[in-house]
């Protein structure tokens with residue numbers, strides 16, 4: 565196993581930057597928030613650890629990319645930021661027909677992401693994808709089909725048998741598609757993918773600093789290894805793009821885990837869909853993450 569360890573000084577610069585305006589901006593953060601983010605460069609932090617690489621096929625080994633520190637993110641001229649008019653993230657469930665995504669984006673949409681249980685890799689010639697996001701258009705589509713416990717078993721029932729498209733708008737191949745059992749592991753994996761991809765839409769590139777949700781992943785085992793939380797560098801990026809209080813964010817996440825019901829939107833979305841399905845919400849796999857959030861909240865409050 566290889567550990568990607570950056571020096572304290574490197575992580576400090578990556579997070580805070582040396583640009584006086586950005587240093588001043590950092591210093592204006594609430595003291596608790598700075599205490600939490602400073603954990604990024606504490607060598608023995610309980611909250612944030614280094615990235616570990618387990619094989620040659622892991623993302624960093626197989627996809628050399630330029631890293632992105634906070635300053636590069638902040639100055640990226642192509643980055644999309646939400647505005648007062650475009651501030652909503654829409655999640656569109658896609659069932660039997662993929663063309664749903666072609667519908668017009670609601671006016672207040674910052675982005676629209678489609679989620680589906682249909683495997684988006686029905687044939688070898690199709691590129692294998694867990695998800696794909698178009699940063700400029702603010703749209704993405706993600707399949708959770710491969711996160712079910714039976715996907716790699718020989719009796720997986722969701723295999724698309726034959727693909728004979730009559731026209732480019734013929735999606736009948738997906739009729740009566742198979743839905744795997746919604747287990748807590750499937751839910752955790754799906755949350756990771758969705759939030760990672762939405763992070764890209766906000767302009768966050770793959771993280772090479774610390775163990776982080778925004779690490780690239782090349783295979784399921786690597787995706788399982790990365791945490792559901794953002795490292796302080798990526799957290800500062802997202803906070804500067806959206807603007808939120810860390811305390812409120814972490815409290816809301818704990819509430820989501822604790823709340824057993826699935827349909828508790830605080831704000832009624834302007835474009836909520838009529839098909840309000842009541843899916844199960846198994847959260848056993850989120851327990852460890854809840855403990856992590858609780859530790860963060862304690863640090864934010866001291």
Ligand SMILES: [Zn+2]
Nearest residue numbers: 760764770780
């Ligand atoms: Zn990615």
Ligand SMILES: [Zn+2]
Nearest residue numbers: 771776795798
């Ligand atoms: Zn990160």
